[in-house]
Amino acid sequence: MPPTTPKDATSSPSPRAPRRAAWWFWPLRILAWLGMLAAAGAVATALLIAVALAFAYPNLPDISDLADYRPKLPLRVYSSEGALLGEFGEERRNLTPISEIPKVMTDAVLAIEDTRFFEHGGVDYKGMLRAVMANLGRVKSQGASTITMQVARNVYLSSEKTFTRKIYEILLTYKLEHLLSKNQILEIYMNQIYLGNRAYGFAAASETYFGKPLKSVSIAEAAMLAGLPKAPSTYNPISNPKRARMRQQLIIDRMEETGFIDAAQAAAARKEAVHIRTGQDSTRIHAEYVAEMARQLIYAQYGAEAYTRGLNVYTTLSASDQEAAYQALRRGIMNYERRQHYRGPEEFIELPQDAEGIDDAIDDALADHPDNGDVLSAVVLEVSKRKMIAVRGNGDTIEITGDGLKPVQSGLSDKAPPNIKL
Structure with a gap:
């Protein structure tokens, strides 16, 4: 018999190796779980909001009186x-119908407070998203509160910042939009908002700060008034003229960006010297x-x-x-x-070293000592026997020489008492 050839070891059947899962299987599984968790969170949030609305809506105040x-x-x-x-x-207020409020005034307000006022339904979700993105990117923001939301807050709600109050504010906003027309809401806002110096509404503010009726305001004046709702004390043109002007320039820029004024009008408004009643x-x-x-x-x-x-x-x-x-x-x-005899200065103040601190100290000092007719208030920066240099609240520098120094001559003497020495 011919010899038998042994079987090759490699030809014998062997157990099959288990198939490995594709590399993308686990990431997909994780994403699926994350999606399920997100969906569950969204449902839970929606239920929570629904419950909150169910409890809050019956407790909303009656707003029917705003129709009149x-x-x-x-x-x-x-x-x-x-x-x-x-x-x-x-409350110093001149009730003014919306038909008598000049367009330049409403344009300035809409440009900085609520550009999409006539487009949204009371709550501007695009504006909210834009405000969030602006805050994250640290750029200038228009803010998220619409004019209707501000009316709801100023007329019916407190100023506390809580989640419950925000829910009430949004619900009241929708009620206002359902009850009133856009022009009615804008009229209430233009007459109700507090603008500093006991002035409520833009008509009273125009008289308070400019000494003129609202119908006569220029673009520059309207922009300065429109800057007051954000912070009436901070941007008060009487007590804080520099901050008020910075805010005014921002609003003029916004009016140009939103198409309420053209480039030539914006350039002229930026250069206009606004006369403030002090x-x-x-x-x-x-x-x-x-x-x-x-x-x-x-x-x-x-x-x-x-x-x-x-x-x-x-x-x-x-x-x-x-x-x-x-x-x-x-x-x-x-x-x-x-x-x-010279009675001495109204007050002695210490000025800080930095330029910005000096400006703030001067503003604070002159806010407590406003002009009185033809008697003008100023802070003296330099004194000699021949001249005196002082600065006004609007930044103007005054140099007093010659006969102008006669009323304070005793205060310029080396032997003057400390309480009157300049």
Whole structure:
């Protein structure tokens, strides 16, 4: 027999190796789990919001009274010619229909507060997303609160920042949008918002800061007023003129970006020197005692409601005669004061080393000592026997020499007492 050839070991069947899972299997599985968790979180959040809305909605205040908007209006006392003698009430306001508010004013407000006001339904989700992205990227933001949301907050809610209050604010916003037209909401906002110096609404603010009716404001003035709702104290053009101007320039930029004004109008507005009414109202008739007598008579008849019903009282006082008498008395007192020894500065202040700190210290000092008619307040920076250099709140520098130093001559002496030495 022929010899048998042994079988090759490699030809024998062997157990099959287990198939390995593809490399992408586990990442897909993790993503699937993450997707399920996200979906569950979204459902839970939706349920939580639904429960919150179910509890919050029945507790919302009745807003039907806003359909007939009647804000608090002060008691005003006038001369026989119709010149304002006095105004009494916590809220200085001139109720102005939306049809009488100039377009430039509403444009300035919409540009900085709510550009998409006439497009969204009260809550601007695009604006919210844009604000979040802007905060993350540290760029300028328009903010997330719409004008309707601000009306809901200012009229009905407190200023506390809580999740519950935000829910109420959003619900009230939708109710307002359902009850009122866009123009009605904008009219309430333009008359209700607080703008500093006891001024509520842009008509009162125009009189307070510029001494002119709202219908006469320029683009630059409208932009300055539109900067006040964000922070009335911080951007107050009387007490913080530099910050107010920075805010004004930002709003002019926004008005140009949003198409409310063209490049030429924006350039002119940036250069315009806005005249701010500072200190006491130089155009007002000085008859405070007459106004006070009228106030007492009206209060005796109407009580506290006299300060909120918008009553106008006309007296028999002649404004021209009264002003002539006041100016004559003022001139006499000023002439007498100039003949007296120098009484010293109103206050001594320490100025910091850095430039920004100096500006803030000057602003703070002059805020406590506003102008009084033709008596202007300033901070003295340099003094010698021949000249004095002082700076005003608006940044203007004044150099006083010659006869201008005579009233303070005793304060320039080396032997002057510490309380008057300059």
